Amino acid sequence: MKVFGSSGTRGVVGEEFTPEFVSRVAAAAAATWDAERVALGRDTRTSGRTFADAAAAGVTAAGVDVERLGVVPTPSLVRYCEVEAVPGVMITASHNPPEFNGVKLVGDDGIELPVNRLEVVEDRLLAEEPTTVSWDRMGDSRRVPDANDEYVAEMLEAIDRDAVAAADLTVALDPGHGAGALTSPEFFRELGCDVVTVNAQPDGHFPGRDPEPVEANLDDLGRLVRAADADVGIAHDGDADRAIFFDEAGEYVEGDASLAALAARDLGEGDTTVAAVNVSQRLVDVCEAAGANLELTPIGSTNIITRIKELWREGESVPVAGEGNGGVFFPDYRLVRDGAFIAAKFLELLAERGATVSEIVAPYEDYTNVRENLSYDSDDQLDAMLEAAEAYADAADAEPDTKDGYRLDYGDAWVLVRPSGTEPKVRVYAESADPERATSLARDVRETLEAAKADAAT
Structure with missing residues (x-):
């Protein structure tokens, strides 16, 4: 896909991300969906109202009514879509800095669109097929004040x-x-x-x-x-x-550790969990202990959602899934990452165990994670860094996993390098039970990529 990345489409406001672009995305989605109504929400970004107006214009111009939920968490919009059986457009750039904004698309089943359905919308968008209906068929707009309640x-x-x-x-x-x-x-x-x-x-x-x-x-x-x-x-x-x-001492808990603790609570023998290629050994250990299966996808919620739906069709049980960035799915409740619900499930775990946070995550604290972000200013720099990553992987004493970038497993440690799906950055991840080993691996890859980037800039 060219437009939609690992979690919708995002960009810097006023540069590649404009009201005209958002209107076209929303119109293409509305024209693709067989729906009479579309739900529309946004996060708190200063540009959110402008882009929500643009999305509403695109949807109504395609002859579809808009139900405007206002400022809502993404899982609130997703819930509304499922309950009302309407598709949705969410204006958000999620974790990106304030100068970014973005669009997520949700189906009338209350699930963010999987890859194959995003490709249909993207094809229509890139083909620039007409989406505007005649004046007497345009959609209406109404506000929905109680979605968050x-x-x-x-x-x-x-x-x-x-x-x-x-x-x-x-x-x-x-x-x-x-x-x-x-x-x-x-x-x-x-x-x-x-x-x-x-x-x-x-x-x-x-x-x-x-x-x-x-x-x-x-x-x-x-x-x-x-x-x-x-x-x-x-x-x-x-x-x-x-x-x-x-934790209770005010110390940061690695997202991979909290994911492992939540997965250990819910996974049983024969279950399957889904994670991305930057999966921590912590989750691998949990799956082995529980007798559960682990499926890996490219990074991003869209890819995980797509795989969970495929597993459901195969009759597999997927009680928990997610990534170590705090994005955990509990598919039996709803197939969405929901920060409040994730936290509440963690509170349940604390209550059931009568334990502190540090005690809950202690079994999963034996690994050190290092993450590096390398920005780039041009496609030439990106290409140079990815070529350097490929050469590094080919020369490594490990078989590369190329599902998403290049992941190298050394037994005592692993390292992954991949381009971000949401920002102009190349990300480097490393993990080991030995902190120095993880740091050294990440540093070695980073220095290789930085040298390639510098050569491309000259």
Whole structure:
């Protein structure tokens, strides 16, 4: 695909990402769907209203009515699509910086479009097929004010509220000024938790931190956990489809460790879980212990969703899936990454075990992960770095997995290099039980790519 990446389509506002482009994407989707109505939501980004207006114009111009949900987490829009049996358009760039925005497309089954259906929309978009109907067939627009209330109410019914409330937990929450600021504080209070917050004012400038919930952006949450003597810290990204945790001492918990803990709780013999090619050995260990199968896909929610649906058609049980970035699926509830629901399942785990966060994740703390991001300014630089990555993989003493970039497994460690599907960056991941080994592997690959990039710039 040329337009849709690993999780929708995104770009820098005013450059490749314009109102005209968004209108065309929405119109192509509406013309492809056999639907009379389309749901439309957005996150808190300052450009969100403009792009939501553009998407609404594209949809109504294609002769389809628009139901405008306003600012909602992506899982809130997804829930609305499933319940109302309508497809949806979500204006969000998820974890990307504030200068970005994007579009996610959701089917009338309440599931983000899989790869094959995105390709149909993309083909129509790139072919520039007409989508505008005559003046007397254009769609209408109406506002839906209560989508978030219904989203929270449904989640409350799906979580063991009594167990969580009995655990008497104090939750430190950082929604990162994103859409989760409108739903997660209320949700965790309704679960019976004491909730303290930071960066909980919806603000598309993201003044407190960048939307991506990585350790470098979450110092405020660590301090809040310690100051409030909280039992757990929870952070979301811009559209609240991810949850990252801090332990009771205010220490960052690797997303791979929390994924492993959640998977260990739900996976049984004969089950299957789905993860991306940057999967941690932690999840591999959990699957081996449970007698469960592990399926790997290219990185990104779209690819994981596509594979889960294929496994369902084959009669496989997939109780949990996801990536180590805080994006976990519980498909038996809904096939969506939902930051609030992920966090609530983690609270259930704390309540059931009567344990602290550090105790819960302790079995999965024996690995060190290193992640490097290398930006590029031109296609020539990108091509040079990928050519260098291929040469590095060919020369390595390991068989490369080329499902998504180049992954090299050495037995005691692995390293992966791949271009980002959402940003102009090449990402390098490394993991080992030996911190120095992981750091050395990542550094070696990074230096190789940096040299290739420098040569391409001269």
